[in-house]
Amino acid sequence: MKLSPDERWNLIDSIADQVVTYGKYRHTLKDAIGELTVKPMTGIPIAIAVLYGFWSVFGSFAGTLCTDGFFVKLFDGYWLPWLQVVFPGEGSWLYSILIDAGGMTNGEFILSDNCFEAFGVLTSGLFVAIGVVLPAIVIFYLMLTLLEDIGYMPRLAVLIDTVLHRIGLHGYAIVPTILSLGCNVPAVTATRILETRKQRFIMMTLLAIFIPCGAQLGIMEEVIPDLIGYVLLYLVIGYFIFGFILNKIVPGRSPEILIDVPPYQKPMMANVRRKLWMRVSSFFKVAVPFVLLGCVVVNVLYLAGFIQWLGDILAPVFVGWFGVPKETAGPLVAAFLRKDLAVAQLSVIEMTQYQMLSAVVLVSIYFPCVATFAMMLKEGWKELIGSVAVLAVVVFLYGGIIHLIGKLIGVA
Amino acid sequence: MKDTKSRMNFRVATLVIMSILALSLTIAVDAHMPGAKPLPDFELTPIVINDGETKMEITIEEVGKYHGDICVCGCCAFRATQLGISQIWEDEVPARDDIKIISRLPTPGSKDCFQYITGTGHGLETNTKGEYKMILSDGTVVTNMTKKNLKKLSKHASIDYFRFDVCRISTGECFEVTVKEQVFTDGYFELRKKVKFGIPENATSEEKALFKSDWETIRERFLTSPDWQLFDGVEEPEEENDVSGGAIFFSILVIGSFLLVSLVYRKRS
Amino acid sequence: MAEKNNFAMICIAILGLVTVAFGLADILVSAVGDGTGLSILEIPGDMFRGGWGGFIVLFAGLFYLSGCKNVAEVHNASKVAMGSVLIWIMAGTDIFAMITESIPGGEDGPWFNSLSGFLGTYAPPYAPAIFLLPFSLVVVYYILKQERTK
Numbered sequence: 131m132k133l134s135p136d137e138r139w140n141l142i143d144s145i146a147d148q149v150v151t152y153g154k155y156r157h158t159l160k161d162a163i164g165e166l167t168v169k170p171m172t173g174i175p176i177a178i179a180v181l182y183g184f185w186s187v188f189g190s191f192a193g194t195l196c197t198d199g200f201f202v203k204l205f206d207g208y209w210l211p212w213l214q215v216v217f218p219g220e221g222s223w224l225y226s227i228l229i230d231a232g233g234m235t236n237g238e239f240i241l242s243d244n245c246f247e248a249f250g251v252l253t254s255g256l257f258v259a260i261g262v263v264l265p266a267i268v269i270f271y272l273m274l275t276l277l278e279d280i281g282y283m284p285r286l287a288v289l290i291d292t293v294l295h296r297i298g299l300h301g302y303a304i305v306p307t308i309l310s311l312g313c314n315v316p317a318v319t320a321t322r323i324l325e326t327r328k329q330r331f332i333m334m335t336l337l338a339i340f341i342p343c344g345a346q347l348g349i350m351e352e353v354i355p356d357l358i359g360y361v362l363l364y365l366v367i368g369y370f371i372f373g374f375i376l377n378k379i380v381p382g383r384s385p386e387i388l389i390d391v392p393p394y395q396k397p398m399m400a401n402v403r404r405k406l407w408m409r410v411s412s413f414f415k416v417a418v419p420f421v422l423l424g425c426v427v428v429n430v431l432y433l434a435g436f437i438q439w440l441g442d443i444l445a446p447v448f449v450g451w452f453g454v455p456k457e458t459a460g461p462l463v464a465a466f467l468r469k470d471l472a473v474a475q476l477s478v479i480e481m482t483q484y485q486m487l488s489a490v491v492l493v494s495i496y497f498p499c500v501a502t503f504a505m506m507l508k509e510g511w512k513e514l515i516g517s518v519a520v521l522a523v524v525v526f527l528y529g530g531i532i533h534l535i536g537k538l539i540g541v542a
Numbered sequence: 543m544k545d546t547k548s549r550m551n552f553r554v555a556t557l558v559i560m561s562i563l564a565l566s567l568t569i570a571v572d573a574h575m576p577g578a579k580p581l582p583d584f585e586l587t588p589i590v591i592n593d594g595e596t597k598m599e600i601t602i603e604e605v606g607k608y609h610g611d612i613c614v615c616g617c618c619a620f621r622a623t624q625l626g627i628s629q630i631w632e633d634e635v636p637a638r639d640d641i642k643i644i645s646r647l648p649t650p651g652s653k654d655c656f657q658y659i660t661g662t663g664h665g666l667e668t669n670t671k672g673e674y675k676m677i678l679s680d681g682t683v684v685t686n687m688t689k690k691n692l693k694k695l696s697k698h699a700s701i702d703y704f705r706f707d708v709c710r711i712s713t714g715e716c717f718e719v720t721v722k723e724q725v726f727t728d729g730y731f732e733l734r735k736k737v738k739f740g741i742p743e744n745a746t747s748e749e750k751a752l753f754k755s756d757w758e759t760i761r762e763r764f765l766t767s768p769d770w771q772l773f774d775g776v777e778e779p780e781e782e783n784d785v786s787g788g789a790i791f792f793s794i795l796v797i798g799s800f801l802l803v804s805l806v807y808r809k810r811s
Numbered sequence: 812m813a814e815k816n817n818f819a820m821i822c823i824a825i826l827g828l829v830t831v832a833f834g835l836a837d838i839l840v841s842a843v844g845d846g847t848g849l850s851i852l853e854i855p856g857d858m859f860r861g862g863w864g865g866f867i868v869l870f871a872g873l874f875y876l877s878g879c880k881n882v883a884e885v886h887n888a889s890k891v892a893m894g895s896v897l898i899w900i901m902a903g904t905d906i907f908a909m910i911t912e913s914i915p916g917g918e919d920g921p922w923f924n925s926l927s928g929f930l931g932t933y934a935p936p937y938a939p940a941i942f943l944l945p946f947s948l949v950v951v952y953y954i955l956k957q958e959r960t961k
Contacts, residue, residue: 159958162889175870179900182863186904190911199915783931791933
């Protein structure tokens, strides 16, 4: 059937009459609240409050209730002592790898009394994966999903657009940035939201270097609760400084965007549940094998004396340039497998508060974990090589700068 | 000639007296802290013991008066004895002759305090006497408790010296009191060595001032801090829960939430 | 109607002033670094609840003050509502922290807290946002009612 232009317009009018309601637009309270959250003067304080709520709920649920309240007791009080008794061959290689690497004092094998120090696959590995990371990831993704479904995330993107343009990105870069606080792996995939190769390269590099994942945050909350604010401050400063530099030196375009801001709405529980399950399960498929593998590899490297050898070789750089003990070489190797495991390892090394701060920042900005590495490779090997080159320079420079700042203020 | 001789004798006598005065002054400096701030406000309950038939209360002020000053070591010894007695005798009042104290701290302040409490000190008139021994960490039993000797022995004092056994002679029960490391300021013992003994070199005026302020801080801690902050093995008393206050707030919270939820649902339906 | 609006303006202005005062107190106390309190009121002294949280309470007060003049107008009403939302975030996280603390039995205790321990966690003193919470609810109820009558 062929319609003439007039007939076509008539058809359009008749459909429009049936489906479109005309009336006077009234500015509602919901609209006015929506506007407040995107205007910088009012939107920034609201964003600060939302972040406060996010962080506070994260700490209370993951730290106070789950990890400290139940999992530490379960793993340190029951699981570890039970395994130490029932597993045969105390002091053997297999025992060290699976249960407890322990320590030697006067030629006697001393068992660890908590899962942070045991470093066995079935003890520290499971404790980190289930006792620390699981609650942290669940609450993180739950809150992120709620914020997305309420309609706050697009407003945050609008609000932060101007700032992110300074580092060659735009407002939507907030999505991979915040996702990365959960896990870098889906965040690397989410960089596809950005239009140009330049933007994707900058975003991938920044999130691989400066954004600690949820697992790492969970461990930091557990082992260095007093320093976590300073660690994040160093990372945020680094994110913007190196983003600014990358924007200047990386060729390419950083186009503007138009963001469709939906109205605020009540989240649908079925959607929230589905999203949460999808994110948590995929995280666990990636993370748990790496945590367990990490324990095995690190223990084997320790037992083979490789870590000691590496520590000795890198000692001048670690002690002289970064100002941290040479024993931190081990955690840095472990960081390639899982950064959360590396922070747990750092917690048992004797050092000053500032050295601990420097070491945790170094572990955070050091090589992305192997899972993220694999995802970055999928996005393009050229980008990966570029990111690694930037990373090497950043680790060396930023580590030295932190040490220098410590020296200048007399704490390093 | 006679005049010259007597003038010479006078000069020698003056010199001797001056030397003795100077020497006694150095001992005083060793035991006390010249120019120290006045004591902070504190409330320390007295140690209550039975001296034969007489029930007596020994206060820190009396101990300070006996020693000549309320110093760090005196306060520490007083608090340690108080803790040891409360751990062994609990609510009972101990008999003085049932108390035995073994100290590893060779300082005049702690010695005077322990001797005053056990009644073994010089010039004390008591009905009964307990026991006080000074045995160093290496097992050396100190019998020469002159200030000069104690000064020599305390030259290398460290946190390990601050350990005391308070014992009940009749039952053989003992409680070891160990001072927590964090009671002392960082580098206190090194500073003490410098200021008091010139080891490894004499202290500068800044170091002397720092030592004085550290000394005051530590004394204040011994006078005002609770036992669990001062000594190892003492558990922090659990705070008494304000159950009624909590119950009121919890009830308000539950009722408020219920009302809010029902209000929202009623509006919607 | 005008009288009613005037009354609402005065109430919200007073609430705004009190909120600003609490926010400033939070910031000042945390700058000094030692928490303080008056009987059942506690001003937190840490940088997180006192410093960061103090700024949020301060902004909540400023939202109230900037929107109190003509609360019948939708933009002003939204500012006042947003002030209340900030108070809810503060008080909500404080109450959530109490709940998470009240359930486990402690490091050396049993798995779950005793009844007295559980109730004791909810005992005073409370942070300023908890005291502001009921007022913020009333303010939002008033605004929503007004919005519906339009």
